């Protein structure tokens with residue numbers, strides 16, 4: 001069942017549409033991550049859903065009810081923002097209990113709930129700890145417990161792990177994912193970190209200039225970026241103009257085989273780094289750099305013609321900087337993108 005539906009939601013500041021006719025549905029128990037570069041309108045979209053920003057046009061429908069005129073505290077949504085905004089003068093328990101007290105829950109009832117929430121987020125018994133004594137990751141967990149406390153029908157996260165270091169972020173993402181699926185929470189999150197979005201989301205929505213550039217499962221978006229913008233945003237650099245005909249594309253790198261059924265004609269071509277394979281024959285290249293990435297080595301190649309190429313290979317088979325190699329292209333790792 002659809003829990004949240006946005007219909008043509010537009011937010012204008014002056015004559016600029018920062019969110020531009022966005023249609024989006026979030027099903028119950030689904031985690032949707034909105035992803036996009038800085039300024040693409042992600043936070044504004046979240047603020048509209050929360051009721052913090054009135055739309056200039058369009059509707060926000062939550063559990064079948066139009067939210068026009070419904071104030072933030074009546075929407076039944078939980079919010080967790082980047083700078084987690086804990087109350088510094090309250091202890092951990094006081095922070096988590098905040099929304100429950102505001103709702104008028106009795107003390108024994110909310111104390112029990114606070115205890116179980118702290119257990120849930122991995123901080124059992126932390127009720128009396130001062131907020132200032134917590135690490136960044138612990139504060140994030142408290143903010144999450146506070147947002148979950150009133151059992152919101154929709155939990156909204158804005159760059160939830162933004163300020164944490166990478167290792168901690170990666171751990172917390174895995175924990176959050178487990179937590180949300182255990183609780184059956186419906187989540188709408190925004191982030192500019194694609195790794196975070198891909199790890200957390202059932203579905204990702206990529207935004208560009210206030211519009212949805214692509215929506216799909218992480219696998220769909222990763223395997224078939226809908227445009228050069230999405231491909232580059234995902235970190236793919238091997239994108240060139242191409243003319244496709246008869247199972248191959250004419251490109252600045254020469255002829256590149258494309259998957260069966262690719263659209264013919266003028267377009268753009270993406271070759272994933274895993275599809276650039278050092279081998280016996282093909283395009284001559286010089287290895288400009290190699291970076292050890294654990295399971296693989298990332299290579300930057302200067303081809304005899306065309307722009308630099310990113311490639312990936314097994315550490316044991318990686319050529320050295322300055323080596324001359326030839327590469328071939330694997331069609332399954334090639335995507336023909338629309339030229340626009």
Ligand SMILES: Nc1ncnc2c1ncn2[C@@H]1O[C@H](COP(=O)(O)OP(=O)(O)OP(=O)(O)O)[C@@H](O)[C@H]1O
Pocket residue numbers: 013018036037038039040041042043044045192
């Ligand atoms: N109250 C406002 N008045 C005028 N312009 C605004 C206002 N709020 C946001 N904007 C502008 O709208 C655009 C989108 O902002 P928004 O915060 O939604 O983007 P974002 O994708 O969340 O970016 P970031 O990842 O940097 O947070 C930005 O150019 C911003 O400057």
